[in-house]
Structures are given as C-alpha cells and as structure tokens.
C-alpha cells in the first residue's frame with residue numbers, strides 16, 4: 001500500500017504569496033523563520049532559519065461546513081518546490097508524535113479514526129485507516145497545537 005503525502009493546494013499557495021486572502025480573508029503575515037518547528041505546508045520541509053515565511057489561516061476543505069477546521073499554517077514566502085517525493089516528508093519527522101484523523105469523501109471526520117501516533121508509525125497508521133473503505137483521506141495535524149500539516153491518500 002503506497003501513500004501520497006500532499007502539499008497544500010498550489011492555487012491557494014500562489015494566491016496567498018501574491019498577497020491574496022487567507023481563509024479568514026486577510027493577507028498573510030510576514031515573519032522570519034526560526035528554523036526547526038516552522039514547517040512549510042508546500043515543500044513539507046522546515047523553513048530554514050533566517051528565511052522569510054508567511055503565517056496565515058488555512059482551511060483545507062472545499063466549503064464551509066461544521067467539520068471544516070480552520071487554523072494557522074506556515075509557508076515559505078518565496079516559491080518552493082511542492083512536495084512530490086516518495087516516503088514520509090521531513091515535517092513529519094520533527095515531533096515525537098502527530099494527530100491523525102480519517103475523513104469521509106464528504107469531508108466529515110470518521111469517528112473512531114482520530115489518534116495521536118508516534119512519528120515512526122504515521123505511515124503505518126495512515127495506511128490502516130485508509131484501508132477501511134469509508135475513509136477518503138487522512139489529515140495529519142500537530143498533536144500539541146492542532147495545526148494542519150499535510151493530507152495523506154492512497155497512491156493511485
């Protein structure tokens with residue numbers, strides 16, 4: 001079972017970098033990365049220390065509905081290469097554990113799938129949840145701050 005770890009929607013990323021609105025309709029804040037702990041949701045790597053970054057609200061769901069959580073994310077301020085590699089991306093190796101949750105095709109939490117998982121078990125647990133049949137994707141969030149990290153699907 002091969003997993004795909006998705007970079008954040010590129011159209012939204014391009015738009016926010018160009019000064020467009022975040023999920024709350026505001027322009028992104030500009031900051032300078034402190035290095036580790038500042039994960040970019042496009043390249044799925046920590047933004048290097050001293051490099052310009054954006055802080056913005058993101059809602060990784062297609063429409064407003066009760067389960068469409070909105071929260072803070074970071075992006076490299078300048079264009080970066082969206083994650084397209086195999087394996088587990090670097091931003092899922094920096095914390096001891098992550099919160100994983102399965103969602104249905106209509107973007108609702110599939111209750112019973114939410115679990116805080118040790119970083120070494122992220123891929124294994126995601127594959128287990130995705131094999132259920134009623135789960136369309138698994139979202140990975142910070143286990144401590146609840147910030148959205150990345151989305152996982154089964155590779156086509």
Ligand SMILES: [Zn+2]
Nearest residue numbers: 040043076080
């Ligand atoms: Zn980046």
